[in-house]
Amino acid sequence: MCIITVKFFKKIQVKPNVKRIAIFASGSGSNAQKIIEHFQKNKDVEVSIVLANRPDAYVLQRADNFEIPTHVFDRDEFYHSDEVVKLLQSLNIDLIVLAGFLWLIPENLIKAFPTKIINIHPALLPKFGGKGMYGNRVHKAVLEAAEQESGITIHYVNEHFDEGEIIHQSKYKIEQGDDVDMIAYKGQQLEHLHYPKVIENLLKKMSK
DSSP states (O other), X not given: OOOOOEEOSSOOOOOTTOEEEEEEESSOOHHHHHHHHHHTTOTTEEEEEEXXXXXXXXXXXXXXXXXXXXXXXXXXXHHSOSHHHHHHHHTTOOEEEESSOOSOOOHHHHHHSTTOEEEEESSOTTTTOSTTOOXXXXXXXXXXXXXXXXXXXXXXXXXXTTOSOEEEEEEEXXXXXXXXXXXXXXHHHHHHHHHHHHHHHHHHHHHO
């Protein structure tokens, strides 16, 4: 039996005509924070909950700082129950945003939120994608392949890692002497710039 424990700082009220975002993350959550900040003063959009698969993920502290409800789940709850789906449905979530979330999304969640789950990948898909390709693993592979450019890809999520329909890509040039840290830095700047804007545009299209 799975027990849901959600940390609430305030009573959640489902406001009419407000688009609601759920963010999934596994680590630090810098993208999650940029998204939260982007919509903080937007009366038409709110980040309703942040979910993590690790109780020590720093993204939970970032959410706490903004008094956003959080929920931590384990592998059994995520893959062998409908509890996470039910939680999101109870909050009337309009868009699920993966921000450094490392687990494959299960079929029940994809079916419950068709074309409403998006992810950001730190390379120009279809290059350097797939299982195990995340974070500096991607940047190291890009560097070892002697690529002259890399970038970010924002895409819809399906049942396979990094294979969903592409929504947006942005590029940066890899200069001679760039190392993994510099490539990661350049990519993160693009992520922070574009991810909140792409999310906002998707939500606007939903409203039409």
